[in-house]
Amino acid sequence: MADDAVPSWEEVARDHGRKIYNFAYRLTGNRDDAGDLVQEVLLRVRKGLEGYRPGSFDGWLWRITRNAFLDDVRRRKRRPSVPLPDDDPGGLAPSPSPDEELARVRLGEDVQRALLQLPYDFREAVVLCDVVGLTYEEIAEAAAIPVGTVRSRIHRGRKMLKELLT
Amino acid sequence: MSHPGDLLSAYLDGEASPADRRLMLEHLGGCSTCRDGLRALEEARDAVRSLPMLEPPRIGRIPARARRPSVAWALSGVAAAVIALGLAFVPDEPEAAFDFDMLRDQHTARLVVDPGISTLRGPAGAP
Numbered sequence: 001m002a003d004d005a006v007p008s009w010e011e012v013a014r015d016h017g018r019k020i021y022n023f024a025y026r027l028t029g030n031r032d033d034a035g036d037l038v039q040e041v042l043l044r045v046r047k048g049l050e051g052y053r054p055g056s057f058d059g060w061l062w063r064i065t066r067n068a069f070l071d072d073v074r075r076r077k078r079r080p081s082v083p084l085p086d087d088d089p090g091g092l093a094p095s096p097s098p099d100e101e102l103a104r105v106r107l108g109e110d111v112q113r114a115l116l117q118l119p120y121d122f123r124e125a126v127v128l129c130d131v132v133g134l135t136y137e138e139i140a141e142a143a144a145i146p147v148g149t150v151r152s153r154i155h156r157g158r159k160m161l162k163e164l165l166t
Numbered sequence: 167m168s169h170p171g172d173l174l175s176a177y178l179d180g181e182a183s184p185a186d187r188r189l190m191l192e193h194l195g196g197c198s199t200c201r202d203g204l205r206a207l208e209e210a211r212d213a214v215r216s217l218p219m220l221e222p223p224r225i226g227r228i229p230a231r232a233r234r235p236s237v238a239w240a241l242s243g244v245a246a247a248v249i250a251l252g253l254a255f256v257p258d259e260p261e262a263a264f265d266f267d268m269l270r271d272q273h274t275a276r277l278v279v280d281p282g283i284s285t286l287r288g289p290a291g292a293p
Binding site: 017018019020021022025026031034035038107108111112115126127129130131135136151152154155156158159161162165 | 171172173174175176179181206207209210211213214215216217218219220221222223
């Protein structure tokens with residue numbers, strides 16, 4: 001998206017909802033939490049767009065997303081969560097039966113489990129880079145940290161992941 | 167050049183400066199430890215990148231089935247011919263499917279179940 005373009009709310013929902021959901025799911029491993037985050041972020045975006053000034057839209061959006069996520073993490077620490085039945089298999093595309101697909105799913109589960117073992121800062125940097133597809137500069141803007149810190153977190157996160165997956 | 171440390175990941179991602187890239191290339195040519203390290207980082211990166219992108223629940227969307235062709239149409243000869251020709255493409259989510267009122271209603275419904283999930287005071291809360 002061009003830096004001077006201000007998207008409509010519908011465009012944000014359509015173009016970014018899926019990535020926001022995957023960001024939250026890969027950080028938490030929980031579909032309900034991820035769905036809640038998408039709702040929360042889209043509501044904040046709706047309000048925030050009124051005052052948005054053209055600039056780095058991705059940096060702005062992911063700062064909102066990250067703040068919403070961290071708010072949620074803090075809230076859950078303060079109060080016990082209310083578990084909801086995890087009865088919506090619709091989030092996952094139906095998997096074909098061949099062994100190859102099964103192996104791929106198992107590998108995905110291993111990677112997800114390994115991601116959840118990373119310290120939060122490393123996990124977040126890796127997910128923003130390799131799941132969401134942000135540049136180091138965009139991650140730095142979203143997380144309000146220097147680019148050098150982003151580089152270090154991604155590097156250390158990947159090293160830990162590799163050890164966990166070996 | 168000493169071992170490049172976290173520059174390896176930046177190099178892998180195309181995020182190293184041109185000068186750093188040149189130094190890295192020279193260093194990698196003579197350092198098997200860093201070549202192995204680079205390969206390990208690439209494997210970790212590819213493992214995460216190969217995770218499937220999951221479809222979110224229909225948040226703020228008008229149910230797609232309301233727009234899908236009827237069963238009668240699907241069973242018609244026209245549909246069969248189209249499918250046979252490999253031309254049956256019905257987009258699951260047309261572009262204008264998002265609806266803010268629906269999102270707000272879904273969010274309100276979730277708040278009834280779990281009032282703690284949102285810091286927003288109503289849907290117009292500040293970001």
